[in-house]
Amino acid sequence: MLRAQSSEWAVEATDLIKDFGGTRAVDGVSLGVPVGSIYGLLGPNGAGKTTTLRILLGIIDPSSGVRRVLGHDRPLDAAQEIGYLPEERGLYPAMHCRDAIAFMGALRGLSLAEGRRRADELLAGHGLGDWARKPIRTLSKGMAQTVQLLGTIVHRPRLLVLDEPFAGLDAINQARLEELIRREARSGVTIIFSTHVIAHAERLCERIAIIAKGKVAFEGAVDEARARLRPIVRLRTRNDDGPWRNAIPADARHEGREWIFELPESGPEPLLKALIDGAAGIETLAIERPGLHDAFVAIAGDKAAAEMVEGPPQ
Amino acid sequence: MTNLVRAAWVIGRRDFTATVFSKAFIFFLIGPLFPVLLGALFGGIGARVASQAEQPRVAVIASDTEFAKLAAARAQLGDAMGDRPVVEIFAVPPAPDESAQVRDLLASKHHSVVAVLADAFTQPHLTGAVDKDGTVAGQLGLLLSAAQAPPKPLEVTPTARSSGSVDRTRAITAQSGQMILFFLTIILAGMTLSQLIEEKSNKVIEVLAAAVPIESIFIGKLFAMLVTSLVGIAVWLTVGVVALSMFTHGGAGSIPSPAVGSAAFLILTLVYFAMNYLLLGSVFLSIGAQASTVREVQTLSMPVTVAQVLIFGFAALSVGLPDSPMAIAGAVFPLSSPLVMVARAAEKPELWPHVVAIAWQALWIGIVVYVSARLFRRTVLKSGPVKRRWWKKASA
Numbered sequence: 001m002l003r004a005q006s007s008e009w010a011v012e013a014t015d016l017i018k019d020f021g022g023t024r025a026v027d028g029v030s031l032g033v034p035v036g037s038i039y040g041l042l043g044p045n046g047a048g049k050t051t052t053l054r055i056l057l058g059i060i061d062p063s064s065g066v067r068r069v070l071g072h073d074r075p076l077d078a079a080q081e082i083g084y085l086p087e088e089r090g091l092y093p094a095m096h097c098r099d100a101i102a103f104m105g106a107l108r109g110l111s112l113a114e115g116r117r118r119a120d121e122l123l124a125g126h127g128l129g130d131w132a133r134k135p136i137r138t139l140s141k142g143m144a145q146t147v148q149l150l151g152t153i154v155h156r157p158r159l160l161v162l163d164e165p166f167a168g169l170d171a172i173n174q175a176r177l178e179e180l181i182r183r184e185a186r187s188g189v190t191i192i193f194s195t196h197v198i199a200h201a202e203r204l205c206e207r208i209a210i211i212a213k214g215k216v217a218f219e220g221a222v223d224e225a226r227a228r229l230r231p232i233v234r235l236r237t238r239n240d241d242g243p244w245r246n247a248i249p250a251d252a253r254h255e256g257r258e259w260i261f262e263l264p265e266s267g268p269e270p271l272l273k274a275l276i277d278g279a280a281g282i283e284t285l286a287i288e289r290p291g292l293h294d295a296f297v298a299i300a301g302d303k304a305a306a307e308m309v310e311g312p313p314q
Numbered sequence: 315m316t317n318l319v320r321a322a323w324v325i326g327r328r329d330f331t332a333t334v335f336s337k338a339f340i341f342f343l344i345g346p347l348f349p350v351l352l353g354a355l356f357g358g359i360g361a362r363v364a365s366q367a368e369q370p371r372v373a374v375i376a377s378d379t380e381f382a383k384l385a386a387a388r389a390q391l392g393d394a395m396g397d398r399p400v401v402e403i404f405a406v407p408p409a410p411d412e413s414a415q416v417r418d419l420l421a422s423k424h425h426s427v428v429a430v431l432a433d434a435f436t437q438p439h440l441t442g443a444v445d446k447d448g449t450v451a452g453q454l455g456l457l458l459s460a461a462q463a464p465p466k467p468l469e470v471t472p473t474a475r476s477s478g479s480v481d482r483t484r485a486i487t488a489q490s491g492q493m494i495l496f497f498l499t500i501i502l503a504g505m506t507l508s509q510l511i512e513e514k515s516n517k518v519i520e521v522l523a524a525a526v527p528i529e530s531i532f533i534g535k536l537f538a539m540l541v542t543s544l545v546g547i548a549v550w551l552t553v554g555v556v557a558l559s560m561f562t563h564g565g566a567g568s569i570p571s572p573a574v575g576s577a578a579f580l581i582l583t584l585v586y587f588a589m590n591y592l593l594l595g596s597v598f599l600s601i602g603a604q605a606s607t608v609r610e611v612q613t614l615s616m617p618v619t620v621a622q623v624l625i626f627g628f629a630a631l632s633v634g635l636p637d638s639p640m641a642i643a644g645a646v647f648p649l650s651s652p653l654v655m656v657a658r659a660a661e662k663p664e665l666w667p668h669v670v671a672i673a674w675q676a677l678w679i680g681i682v683v684y685v686s687a688r689l690f691r692r693t694v695l696k697s698g699p700v701k702r703r704w705w706k707k708a709s710a
């Protein structure tokens with residue numbers, strides 16, 4: 001069953017299954033992407049992210065299950081309002097940059113003349129104005145990726161689907177892309193992107209789906225994922241032993257001079273009181289909110305987490 | 315439906331401009347020149363070598379008067395034989411010792427003769443490396459007969475055409491039409507296939523598939539190459555007509571008219587070419603969708619090409635026999651129908667069979683395009699692990 005309030009969701013999917021021969025690539029995926037949100041599809045390589053996106057876009061049909069995109073049961077009916085950046089970038093090497101962007105716009109219903117006009121604007125706005133009339137094959141990989149991304153937004157879509165958009169980009173271009181995603185989202189565009197880099201999802205997304213082995217292990221708000229874990233306490237004391245030790249859980253880890261443990265359900269105040277009363281001699285005490293990586297480990301397991309990339313902090 | 319047509323138009327327009335404005339298209343346009351030039355070059359050399367090798371020289375020991383009669387007879391025979399070689403003769407004045415003279419002539423490297431004819435008008439005697447019943451002896455016998463008793467002049471009344479000559483030229487037109495259709499279709503279907511493989515290898519296909527129905531990609535590609543080929547044909551026709559008007563008396567009008575008339579034949583040839591290409595191009599495109607590398611395409615398209623050659627051979631049997639059971643079977647079988655019908659257009663004047671055949675072929679194109687497009691859709695973007703393909707199993 002699809003969610004009741006369809007107008008709130010740009011994309012809805014229920015129990016999507018896709019079999020290739022004897023292999024099940026997508027196994028009962030259900031998700032909902034709110035209109036105007038940035039939504040991340042997280043999972044290690046081979047988890048089924050690309051196949052899920054292809055099903056949502058109507059490139060391939062599911063073996064079973066239902067999907068609705070921008071209110072259409074057949075995603076291709078909404079194609080003129082969607083922009084798609086595939087994982088494996090594809091451009092005609094002999095085409096000029098502006099023509100490549102205009103062509104991608106034409107595929108989505110834009111006239112060639114308007115597409116060329118917008119292409120010139122977009123290229124100039126992204127520092128590629130001088131390359132407008134040069135063939136794609138003369139561009140660097142990063143520049144070609146930018147051209148393809150501009151082709152994805154040239155027709156001003158309402159929904160932007162980006163499959164591993166950060167792959168192959170250097171740190172500067174990754175930051176630029178993050179900014180572009182935020183800018184598009186601010187203008188009301190719904191954005192779905194898949195990634196195996198947790199940091200991008202943590203910085204950008206409001207909602208995520210964690211996919212592993214074709215199944216959705218978690219679907220919801222990023223804060224919801226984090227809330228599945230209790231906050232982490234990092235404690236350093238002057239006294240190594242004493243009555244205060246009864247205040248910390250038995251499974252607390254001792255790393256160097258630091259004790260690390262989950263905050264007890266009773267909360268921080270009883271803990272603090274017990275430590276003071278027990279003469280711990282508190283040097284430092286930090287209560288940390290768990291990161292998305294910690295949540296990913298807890299939800300998808302160590303093995304899946306090991307295949308993910310945490311990414312550089314920003 | 316509108317979306318399908320609009321998308322096919324966008325895809326087709328891109329493919330058409332990318333092909334027509336590429337360097338490869340210039341080679342495509344001048345492609346037919348190579349066989350023509352090579353044919354002319356090797357044909358000319360071959361003819362010269364053949365004529366040199368096949369035109370034997372014979373020395374004739376005779377007086378000037380006698381030799382003049384023989385030379386006149388040879389000229390007459392030469393005219394009648396056309397391009398075929400006629401024995402070459404030259405005069406040698408008689409010497410006192412004829413036997414020695416014959417011996418010397420046969421040994422002489424200067425004259426390089428195959429035989430010597432002596433006593434031509436009294437006791438003709440041919441000595442040399444020739445067969446008794448061979449061409450040289452036979453032709454010299456005819457020359458001697460003609461020189462001794464000149465034949466009565468034959469009165470000839472020329473007519474513009476006869477049934478035999480018309481049938482012959484129309485059969486040639488029919489064969490030429492079939493060959494042009496066959497080779498052009500094979501080349502274009504191959505070009506469409508290479509373009510699809512290129513698109514699959516540079517991953518553009520996924521961008522297209524996400525934006526437009528897969529069927530429109532298929533149809534756009536198919537028709538783009540058809541229009542491209544029509545541009546090529548228009549160029550070749552123009553060049554052909556200009557060349558004919560420059561190098562022949564009467565220009566294009568000198569070509570014998572096919573049975574349905576020149577204009578109708580031209581239109582029918584274009585229609586049958588389009589039909590043949592759409593049938594074969596659809597099959598090739600659906601093959602391209604199965605394969606991901608050029609090698610796989612070659613493996614897969616080879617049986618189809620061989621089958622096409624067999625079909626061409628089958629269709630060729632109808633030339634000269636347009637009403638035979640074989641020709642009718644060829645016209646009914648969809649894959650050979652365009653080839654058989656273009657030959658029929660050259661040989662038979664009725665137009666109604668063409669209307670029926672075009673409708674029949676159009677029906678089959680609809681079926682083949684529909685099935686191929688569905689197959690294309692199912693396989694062109696196959697993702698994830700797939701079952702081992704049968705041709706790989708076979709080659710393992």
